[in-house]
Amino acid sequence: MFFGFNFIFALVCAWPLNNFLENTVGNSLSVKGSLENFNYPFVGDFLEKYGDNLSFMLNQSLVVSLAFLVLNIFLIGGVLTVFKNKAVTSRLTNFFRGATTLFWRMTRLSVYFTLIQGVLFAFFFLNIIFAAKNFSIVDLTSEYAVINTIKWTLPFYLFFATTVAMIHDYAKIHLAHNSRVGLFKNFWKSISVSIRNFPAYFSLYVLNIGTLALFFAAYWFVFSIKTADSFSMVLLSFVIGQLFLFGRVGFKLANLGSANALYHDTYLAQEIEKREKAEQEKREKELKIQKEKERKLVSTF
């Protein structure tokens, strides 16, 4: 379903482009040269003549992408609910109920985390601008000052951005498991849980990202082997592209699933253990009180 939506939304963007290209340059032989290589004269002439129409289409695609983002926030709520209630038989009902219930809070959560990511990026970017002295040729001594700044700050930025993205995932899972608790309480709770279980959570996250990166590399390698210079090759590269995207969507869900499992094994297990322990202690205490009462009764008699 996730892949299907991805395909349909992208098709909504690409279809008008296809028609537009056919109607404008479809009868020109100059487009023929574009099949084998990047055809700079064609691209240049096309952008000059039809650039305005193209930017309109790209803006349209941006709107479609935002709609896709919102739809996915909705779907992820459903997926996490299904993960949570594995035992429930009617998965579809469960999915949509969860998606509907969680949608608004999931959306707000996404907005907050987007803001955090934005702030992080702004820090990183401003740091570079500051090091680059606004790229002024009067003030900046050497471009190495910028490169060194990037070299030192990029790992930190990537670490924090990854950590925030990871906490975001656990906040969603936490929200799905504690749907009645307030959003901010959930938010802080997920942070504290992520920090408490940081080594395990972060390792899993990095493992998932690393696997995806390898997948990317393999895809890039396959594409670099041969240029698509005929219809069958274009079709083949399209199919490979779809397979890759299918895999990407799968990784996204696998990442959520594995995080959910880890969450279950760590936080939930701890919580259950804690709850059981507390209940046992309560029971023991009650038993003790009971015994005390009985002892008092016996001594009275």
Next chain:
Amino acid sequence: MIKTLTTCFVVCFAFMGFAQQTNLSPRIANYDIDVQLDVEQKKIIGSEQLTWKNTSSDTIETFPLHLYLNAFKNTESSFIKGWWEVPDNFTLQLFADKGWSSVDIKSIVDAAGNDLTKSMVYIHPDDDNDKDQTVASVTLAKPILPGEILDVNIKWNTTIPKAMVRSGYNKEFFFMGQWFPKIGVYEEAGTRYSEVGNWKCHQYHTNSEFYADFGSYNVDITVPKEYSIGATGALVKETETDSLKTYSYKADDVIDFAWAASPHFVLIEEEYKGINLRYFSYPDHSHMANRYFEILKHSLSFFEEYLEKYPYPNLTIIEPPFHGLHSRGMEYPTLLALGNICLLPEGVRTAEAFAVHEFTHQYFMQILASNEAEEPWLDEGLTSYFEARIMDQVYGSESSAVDFMGIQIGKTDMARKDFVHSSKAQTAKNNAPSWKYEDDSYQVISYFKTHTWLKTLEGLVGLETMDEIIKTYYKRWKFKHPCGKDFLTIIDEVVTKKHGNEFGSQVMNFVDQALNTTYTCDFKVVDIDNAENRESPEDYKSKVIVERVGEMILPVEIQITFRDGKTVNENWDGQTRRKEFSYNGKSKVESVQIDPERKLYIDKDYINNSYTSGKEENAIFKYATKFMIWMQNSMQSILVLA
């Protein structure tokens, strides 16, 4: 015996005389300069002995001096007023912070001891800006007769501008171009466009660079001893005192002298075919040396084979640091000021293109010393044309500018696009003087338009003829002052010689339109009509309509392909706006292509040059699917925010 000895002596002296006359150039304006750089005060204290030969048949009573750096004396100079490169507030703030630059002439004394200083007045030959002080005229105490020599000593101080175009300093980097009082060029009647004898000494404008006579330069530059100097010519001597060091440079048969100084310079040298290549850079840019050396060797070989061996024993490259990029991309005799970001990927060939361009100027501007102020197209345009030719030859025409991450761009295609798609393409004629370009159109027109029409000319007359045009131009005008008229005469002469009356007046008409108008070139296939022939049902009456959309009139080839694979080539002189071609036959017209060999680089739209009755679906499918996959990946990536 005595007679024989006398004959021997006469022969020997004749040979010696001949040997002395083997100068490459007439050496009209010669300078002995002694200059000290005050790195603390950012000043130079200079003294020069100017020796100028009156090779004309006129009597000279005054002489003009370029005082280029007075362009940065105040906001009233023609340079600052015509500046497009940097926002005004930036410039003014810079001046406000760092102070203005100026050239202060202390004395001008002739060989007889006459003090001419007081006769000096500022003149403004190019415009009515009486505040501009970049040119001064000095009246002589005694006129210089034909064949006589003007010999004057000039003492001056200059406050160096901070990070200005071409010249200036920033931190400890100094680049000194257009820096010393320099005499103009006297043109007697009949020289270039001059109808009467007159001095050519243009004011310093933002876009104008050179016009000078050839000469010998002996320059002593004294700097703190930790400073290194890269300069025009060859280093002949280094003299060191306690805290100072004097570098003595000598350059013959050149039209200018420039130098750069810094305590941080690293020098890397290499020898190629007897030419000493010297690369001065800051340590963080030293790894660029190989990229520059490699492409410069190609360029040296190209011109050696094409025109003539580079005639100087050395070539110096100054690679400014980031804070010295104000002086990048300039050419001086035997010295190239390059300048790039040091971590450019190898596939982005800006560094190489820069090096080729500035090196090519050694031929087109330095050896063929045209008036760059009046006719910038003649050197910048020809230089751009050869820059692309060399880059295309070395890296392949489709990837000579960029070959990075699947994107390939050719240098020739890039220059074409930079002209035909520029919003400034029609703001000025190609032959406008450098100070007449408005709206930042100087580069678009002088460089890219000229390059594009020269490439189109190559397409029209063929590469062989084009080569003969350039070779004739070089042979006839090397170490002289050619002008546009001379170049056009050679085009006409060579085309007629090689092709007779094949083109009629078409070639020269095209050149005239390219140079003297702002016309655009655009041809278009309007329609293909394949109607069934009623009289003979198996036959078709086909009609092809082509149109000249642009104003530029050019002869053009048209290729018509029929469904059965047969092709017909038609020639159209392009005189009328529309042309119709009709065919009767058993096969329909499948496609039409105007200029199938892509000779007309100047055509602004290749897409409408062809029409095929069947759609080119494969390539469109490729673009659409690529875009779709890109969209899918982008959408999947933004899910990190979901």
